[in-house]
Structures are given as structure tokens and as C-alpha cells.
Amino acid sequence: MTLLTVENLTVAFPGRRGTVNAIEDVTLSVSPGEILGMVGESGAGKSMTGAAIIGLIEPPGGITQGEIRLEGDRIDNLRPEAMRRIRGRKIGAIFQDPLTSLNPVLTVGEQLIETIQTHLKLSKADARERAIDWLRRVGIPAPEARIDTYPHQYSGGMRQRVVIALALCAEPRLVIADEPTTALDVSVQAQIIALLRRLARETGVAVILVTHDMGVIAETADRVAVMYAGRIVEVGSVAEVLTAPKHPYTSGLMASIPRIGPRPDVLAQIEGAMPRPNARPEGCAFAPRCPHKMDICLQQRPKLEGSEEKSVACHLIEEVSV
Numbered sequence: 611m612t613l614l615t616v617e618n619l620t621v622a623f624p625g626r627r628g629t630v631n632a633i634e635d636v637t638l639s640v641s642p643g644e645i646l647g648m649v650g651e652s653g654a655g656k657s658m659t660g661a662a663i664i665g666l667i668e669p670p671g672g673i674t675q676g677e678i679r680l681e682g683d684r685i686d687n688l689r690p691e692a693m694r695r696i697r698g699r700k701i702g703a704i705f706q707d708p709l710t711s712l713n714p715v716l717t718v719g720e721q722l723i724e725t726i727q728t729h730l731k732l733s734k735a736d737a738r739e740r741a742i743d744w745l746r747r748v749g750i751p752a753p754e755a756r757i758d759t760y761p762h763q764y765s766g767g768m769r770q771r772v773v774i775a776l777a778l779c780a781e782p783r784l785v786i787a788d789e790p791t792t793a794l795d796v797s798v799q800a801q802i803i804a805l806l807r808r809l810a811r812e813t814g815v816a817v818i819l820v821t822h823d824m825g826v827i828a829e830t831a832d833r834v835a836v837m838y839a840g841r842i843v844e845v846g847s848v849a850e851v852l853t854a855p856k857h858p859y860t861s862g863l864m865a866s867i868p869r870i871g872p873r874p875d876v877l878a879q880i881e882g883a884m885p886r887p888n889a890r891p892e893g894c895a896f897a898p899r900c901p902h903k904m905d906i907c908l909q910q911r912p913k914l915e916g917s918e919e920k921s922v923a924c925h926l927i928e929e930v931s932v
């Protein structure tokens with residue numbers, strides 16, 4: 611059975627000149643144990659999709675259309691208290707900056723033990739043993755001693771390891787990792803990704819991995835969703851999407867890969883910029899930058915169509931068939 615399904619999800623924010631859709635009509639699914647990569651330019655809607663799934667859209671923003679199901683049950687319309695229980699127990703989160711996930715005034719152990727005891731029926735002593743195990747598993751040296759120290763006593767990379775332990779310690783089914791290595795030194799980024807991948811395989815947790823790094827996607831993800839201007843433009847197996855991209859935007863992303871260093875907010879191979887949410891054109895949002903645009907692209911928004919293996923939202927594909 612599918613673990614997570616997101617269907618036709620739209621998240622809107624009221625603005626001075628009417629509401630704007632941060633994401634529009636987003637449809638995706640994640641199977642148990644699968645790693646789904648999410649890529650796309652800054653502002654494409656990757657974090658907003660993740661925030662909607664874990665129920666952390668900041669008011670006055672909210673879901674205006676669509677639904678989210680976890681193990682078959684709707685989770686998009688739960689009360690805050692019910693959603694809080696799901697967060698942690700069923701869905702864990704890892705964000706860019708480990709400090710946002712850690713409480714500076716509590717020891718690492720207190721935080722792990724609290725999370726474990728909130729979600730699993732374990733005594734304090736057993737929860738502490740479990741916490742030490744998790745610290746060991748994520749590669750913290752001398753965990754019996756480190757468990758009683760505070761987050762500021764850890765390096766950035768070690769802190770993110772603690773956050774990973776915190777996200778996984780209640781044995782969730784899904785983890786949302788939103789650029790988990792962006793704030794870290796380049797030298798430790800690969801280690802953290804490798805750790806995440808290993809733990810995903812070991813525990814069977816599914817992961818939605820938001821990253822700007824196509825290399826990470828290629829090495830880590832099973833499937834990948836490409837977002838542009840609030841929508842998914844292409845989704846499918848990594849093999850299909852990376853080696854045979856169908857959407858001109860994906861092709862452009864792939865062409866701009868061999869870049870090390872600062873994130874490619876401006877795509878080297880595609881001129882122009884992604885439209886803001888309040889200035890998306892009527893047809894395909896990518897049309898103004900697309901080297902293959904046709905008349906229909908300026909008039910009609912292409913639907914995401916295809917199979918489990920690969921879906922694409924592009925009029926070109928309808929022309930030639932997938």
C-alpha cells in the first residue's frame with residue numbers, strides 16, 4: 611500500500627492583491643521505504659509541500675484544495691493536537707539548520723528521552739538506553755557521556771546527526787528532510803546524506819528529501835519530483851527522470867548540474883527567472899523560458915500525466931506521446 615498520497619494540493623496565502631497560491635495542484639505519492647527526492651529552483655514550492663504534509667503551514671496560509679493521506683487516513687484536516695501526535699510518531703522532520711530543531715536549554719538526552727516517551731511506551735531508564743542507542747547509530751562518539759551534554763557543545767555536523775536521531779527515535783513511517791545539509795560544511799554534507807540513506811534502508815522509513823543537489827538525488831533517491839512555480843512538472847524514477855528528462859525544465863536542470871559550491875538559484879542553461887506566485891502566466895508557467903514553447907503553452911496549463919514510472923506536465927509530451 612502507498613504510505614503517503616498527496617492529491618491536487620493547493621496552499622494559498624492571502625495577499626494585499628488577493629490570494630496567491632504557494633503551491634498548486636500538487637499530486638505525489640510515497641511508498642514505504644522509498645526515498646523521494648524533490649528538486650527545483652528557489653521558491654518552487656518544495657518546502658511548502660513538506661510543510662503541508664507535516665501540518666506546519668503558518669497562518670494565514672492554509673490548504674485550500676486537495677487532500678493528504680497517510681496510510682489511507684486523511685491528515686490534512688486534523689486538529690492541531692491530533693496533528694502534533696502524528697508529527698514525531700508517524701512523520702519526522704529534519705530541517706536545514708539543526709538549531710531550529712533542538713532546544714538549547716535541554717540536554718540532547720532530555721530531548722531524545724522526551725520524544726521517545728511521548729510516542730513509545732517506555733520507562734525513563736529504557737528510553738535513556740534507547741536514546742544512547744540512537745546516538746550510537748547516528749555516529750556520535752562516546753554516546754553514554756555525550757547524552758548529557760547540550761546542543762551547543764556539538765559541531766554543526768554532529769548536531770545534525772542528533773536531529774536525525776530525534777526525527778527517527780519514535781520510529782516514524784516517513785521523514786521529511788528539507789535541505790538537511792545546506793547549512794553544513796561541504797566536508798560533512800556527504801557523510802550526513804550517507805547516514806540518512808543507510809538509516810532509511812535499515813529502518814524502512816520513507817524519506818522525502820528536498821535538495822538542490824542533483825548528485826545527491828542520483829545517489830540517494832529512488833524517485834524524484836521536479837517542481838517549478840508551485841507545481842510538479844515531472845516525477846518518476848531517478849533512472850527515468852535523470853537520464854531521460856522529458857520536461858524542458860528538467861532538461862535545463864540536468865544541463866546545469868556540474869556546479870560545485872553555491873546553490874544554482876539561477877540556472878546557467880535557462881535564461882530568465884521563475885515567475886512569482888502572483889505573476890504566473892495563464893498557460894504553462896515555464897513557457898516564457900522554454901526553448902520549445904508552442905501556442906498552446908501560452909494558453910493552457912499542461913496537466914501532469916503519465917504513469918507511476920514517469921509523469922510529465924508538458925504539452926510537448928502530449929504531442930509526441932510519452
Ligand SMILES: Nc1ncnc2c1ncn2[C@@H]1O[C@H](COP(=O)(O)OP(=O)(O)OP(=O)(O)O)[C@@H](O)[C@H]1O
Binds near residue numbers: 631650655658668
Ligand atoms: N509565509 C509565506 N507567505 C506567503 N508566501 C509564502 C510564504 N512562505 C513561502 N511563500 C511562497 O511560497 C512559494 C514556495 O516557497 P517554498 O519556500 O516552498 O520554496 P522552496 O522551493 O522551498 O524554495 P527554497 O529552495 O528557496 O527553499 C514561494 O513563492 C514563496 O514566496
Ligand SMILES: [Mg+2]
Binds near residue numbers: 656657658788
Ligand atoms: Mg525551501
